[in-house]
Structures are given as structure tokens and as C-alpha cells.
Amino acid sequence: MPPLAGRRAFLATGLSMIAASPAKAATQPEPPSTLSAPPRSWDSQAPTGYLPDPDIISLDPSFRDLLFPNTPIQRVLTGGGWLEGPAWLGEARILLLSDTIRSQQYRLIPPAGAGEGSLSVFRQESYHSNGNTLDTQGRIISCEHDMRRVIRWEHDGSCSVIADxxxxxxxNSPNDVIVNPSDNSIWFTDPAYGDTLIEGHPDSPGNGANPTGKLRWTLGTELPVxxxxxxxxxxxxxxxxxxxGTIEAVLSPExxxxxxxxxxxxxxxxxYATGTLPPPTHDTRGPQHVIYAFDMINGHPQNRRIFCPFMLENHxxxxxGIRTDVFGNLWCGASGPFGLAGVLCYSPTGKxxxxxxxxxxxxxxxxxxxKRNELYMCCGSQMFRLLLETQGAGLS
Structure with a gap:
């Protein structure tokens, strides 16, 4: 979805509802940030009376089997620009993540208990990187909006261009990337969300994010293609x-x-891939967001079907971003109205x-x-963590 009409618009709405100006922040406490009762604050770990955490909501008994009831949701990072692409680097025991707005990559050493983790710059200039993952040899693969490419950092420190x-x-602006460990193939999406001044650079005059042609992407200098x-x-x-290393388009816009x-x-x-379901002719409600599923046959996706409609309380x-756990449950980041936004978890059958x-x-x-049982969730400028009784499947 276009950034202004998609998840960033929902985030902006949420921020306008809960953010206080700097002058007011000094005299007023932070307002409630969820709909739980009593209202919670993210200044510190949730009080004892919150356990089990009321903002972890079971809609089916099977979900409780994935939870550790004696731990709350924790905020482990604040102050980012727009956080994306978290990837766990197991040998270093750090979390790598991108700040698409500030064009940096960070390393986060998670806290042992309550409070925020230790954050430092991993790469000072990331060319507005977004998605990150590891391959089967432990090499970092990143999507770069600004350079419109997917790269891999080799063990000797050199950079290889996977696709541009x-x-x-x-x-356009490669967004999310994963590796299939069964054949070491690299898969990525290439929407146009990064074709902006904020997260990359705009399109040529008269195209995409630059319809009037007033935005300049070169600023008078000679730059790569x-x-x-x-x-x-x-x-x-x-x-x-x-x-x-051959690149092929395995799934079309259709x-x-x-x-x-x-x-x-x-x-x-x-x-699995997130996408939309085009509305019927003359339907003014707009496209419906869904998650698609495909059978992998001879290394390629076939037999498309809708895994689940992405609806919650009629919204x-x-x-x-989506990830599966070792039991095949699908965990998906979700933007939407205040009180509904967060993470949705689906069973392998799409429930x-x-x-x-x-x-x-x-x-x-x-x-x-x-132990790969900590769920890290990027939410705009902040990151949250939840300890679970399940573990992540895949490389990151």
C-alpha cells in the first residue's frame, strides 16, 4: 500500500492520539497507550496486577499454549525514526534492525530484564535499508531503498550485489527478504514504498512519487544509475x-x-505473502488486505489461495511483516485503529x-x-518484546 494511505497513516493517527508536546510532557504523565484496564504506561515493566498481561488476547485455547503467562509485553527500544527489518544474529546475540528514515542500521543488545536494551549504530549509512535476513552461511542480506537493490555482506567484509x-x-525499492534453506534461494518483494524523499529518493519527473516533477533526486551531482x-x-x-544467482519474477502483480x-x-x-484482494467492479470499498498461501512445487510457488482475510472486529x-513459529503458526504485524493494532497470530489452517x-x-x-522464543516487534519509533513458549522457524 502507498505509505501515506497505509501503515504510516495509521501510525500517524495513533501518534496524534497519544503524543504530548514537549512543553506538556514535563508537567503531564504519559497518557494510556492501550485500551487495557487499568490503563498501562510503558515507562517501566507492567505492574504485578497486569499478569497475565491483558494486552495478550487469546481468541482460541490453542493460543494459550504458545504463551508464558508470567511475563508482560516489554518496551525495549524508543527513539527510532521508522524501525524495520529485525533479524537475530545468533552468534553475536544481537538484534540487527534498519531505520528507514535515518538511513542507518542498528545493533540492539536486548535487556536481561525490564527496561530498554543497549543500542548502537551498526552501519552509519545503510542507503535507507529495510528488510534484513541471514543466509545459511550466516551472511547478512539487506534490502536498500535508496540504491534500489538487495545486497549481501560477505565474511571478508566485502559487499555483493544480489539484485538491482x-x-x-x-x-523499485526492495522491501522484505527471506532465504529458503532448502535450496539457498533468496526471495524478496519489490513494492514502491521507498520511492520517496524520506525513505529513499523519488521517481523521475511525472512518475510515481514525483507526479509534478518538482522533486530532484540528484541535487546537481553525478550519481549511480x-x-x-x-x-x-x-x-x-x-x-x-x-x-x-539468476533472478526471476516468480509472482506477478496479478x-x-x-x-x-x-x-x-x-x-x-x-x-506466504501479504497482499490485497482487488475489489469487484464498481465496489467503492477499496481493496481488502489478505495473506496469500502457495504450495511449493519444484522450488516455485503454485496453487494460490487466500490463507486468511486480514479482518479484526469488522476492520x-x-x-x-510475517514469520512462522516451529508449530506452523503465522505471526503478522498489523496496522489499524487504536486498540486493534499490534500482532495477529493465525493457526496453520488460517484461523x-x-x-x-x-x-x-x-x-x-x-x-x-x-532460544529463539523472544518475539521482537517493530512499531514505528519503538520496539517491543514478548517471551513465548514457542520458537521461530526459519533463519531470521
Whole structure:
């Protein structure tokens, strides 16, 4: 979805409801940030009376089997720009994440208990990176909005370009990326969310994010072709062969309209992608956001179906990053109205079994920690953590 009409618009609405001006902040306490009763504050760990945490909501008994009832949702990071792409680096025991607005990557050492973690800059200039993951050799793979490419950092510190064009045209702004461990292939989505001044650079005059042609992306300097005039190409889901590096568009805009997040089932037999369902002709309600599922046959997705409609209490929520746990449950970041935004959890059959209510829409998430049972959730400028009785499947 376009940033102004999608998850960032929902975040802006939430911020306007709960944010206080600097002058008022000195004299007024932080207002409630969820609908729980009594109202909670994120200044510190939830008080004892909150256990089990009322903002962890079971909609099916099976969800309670995934929870550790004696721990609350914790806020472990504040002060970011727009946080995306969390990936757990197991050997270093740190969380790598992108700040798409500030064009930096961070390393977060999670706190042992309550409070925020230790944050430092991992890469001073990330070219507005978004999604991150690890391959089967432990190398970091990142999507860069600004350079319109997917890169891999080798063990010797050098950088390899995995993909920067398709059919002779620059990519749009690679967003989310995963690796299929069964064949080492790299999969990524290429929507146009980063074709802006804030998260990358605008399109050429008269195109996409630059319809009036008033925005300049070169500022009078000679820059690589990725910064040159650019007209958006069709939005695809791409696969890069793990052996020869060949890039192919495995899913078209008709297969998955406006793709964003993607992941595999624990056994790599099912491929999931978030997208939209175009409305029927003359339907003014607009597209409905859904999660698609595909069977993996000979290394490619086939047999498209709707895994679940992304609805909650009659609201069409906006899905973003998705990850599966070892039991095949699908965890998905969700933006939407205040009180509904957070994380939705679906069973392998597509049934909504539970949700985590957060003060902001969740753009991206991952499992981390030494046991891979800590769910990290990026919510705009903040990050939250929840300890679970399940573990993440996949590489990050």
C-alpha cells in the first residue's frame, strides 16, 4: 500500500492520539497507550496486577499454549525514526534492525530484564535499508531503498550485489527478504514504498512519487544509475537462484497485488505473502488486505489461495511483516485503529487464534534470543518484546 494511505497513516493517527508536546510532557504523565484496564504506561515493566498481561488476547485455547503467562509485553527500544527489518544474529546475540528514515542500521543488545536494551549504530549509512535476513552461511542480506537493490555482506567484509535490476530496468525499492534453506534461494518483494524523499529518493519527473516533477533526486551531482531518472516497473516477488544467482519474477502483480511481507512454513512446503484482494467492479470499498498461501512445487510457488482475510472486529487491517513459529503458526504485524493494532497470530489452517495489542501498528517482527522464543516487534519509533513458549522457524 502507498505509505501515506497505509501503515504510516495509521501510525500517524495513533501518534496524534497519544503524543504530548514537549512543553506538556514535563508537567503531564504519559497518557494510556492501550485500551487495557487499568490503563498501562510503558515507562517501566507492567505492574504485578497486569499478569497475565491483558494486552495478550487469546481468541482460541490453542493460543494459550504458545504463551508464558508470567511475563508482560516489554518496551525495549524508543527513539527510532521508522524501525524495520529485525533479524537475530545468533552468534553475536544481537538484534540487527534498519531505520528507514535515518538511513542507518542498528545493533540492539536486548535487556536481561525490564527496561530498554543497549543500542548502537551498526552501519552509519545503510542507503535507507529495510528488510534484513541471514543466509545459511550466516551472511547478512539487506534490502536498500535508496540504491534500489538487495545486497549481501560477505565474511571478508566485502559487499555483493544480489539484485538491482530486472529486464534491464532498476528495481523499485526492495522491501522484505527471506532465504529458503532448502535450496539457498533468496526471495524478496519489490513494492514502491521507498520511492520517496524520506525513505529513499523519488521517481523521475511525472512518475510515481514525483507526479509534478518538482522533486530532484540528484541535487546537481553525478550519481549511480540507481539514483538517476526512474519510472516504476511492475511490482513482483522475486527469487534469486542459490546456485547461479539468476533472478526471476516468480509472482506477478496479478498473483499478489501490492506484496509486502513474505515467509515460508517451517518445512518450506508453503509460501506466504501479504497482499490485497482487488475489489469487484464498481465496489467503492477499496481493496481488502489478505495473506496469500502457495504450495511449493519444484522450488516455485503454485496453487494460490487466500490463507486468511486480514479482518479484526469488522476492520480491514493492514498486514506487513510475517514469520512462522516451529508449530506452523503465522505471526503478522498489523496496522489499524487504536486498540486493534499490534500482532495477529493465525493457526496453520488460517484461523485467527490470538493477538498482541500494542500502542502502534507493527510493521515488522522476528523471533530472537538465545532460544529463539523472544518475539521482537517493530512499531514505528519503538520496539517491543514478548517471551513465548514457542520458537521461530526459519533463519531470521
Amino acid at each position: 535490476s530486472f529486464n534491464g530496468k532498476p528495481l 540507481q539514483f538517476a531518472g526512474h519510472a516504476r516497473q511492475a511490482v513482483h516477488i522475486f527469487r534469486v537462484d542459490g546456485q547461479n 498473483d499478489v497485488p501490492t506484496p509486502n511481507g513474505l515467509c515460508f512454513s517451517p518445512d518450506q512446503k508453503i509460501f 480491514n487491517m493492514i498486514p506487513d 485467527l487464534i490470538g493477538r498482541i495489542r500494542l500502542p502502534f501498528g507493527c510493521s515488522n517482527l522476528t523471533f530472537g534470543g538465545p
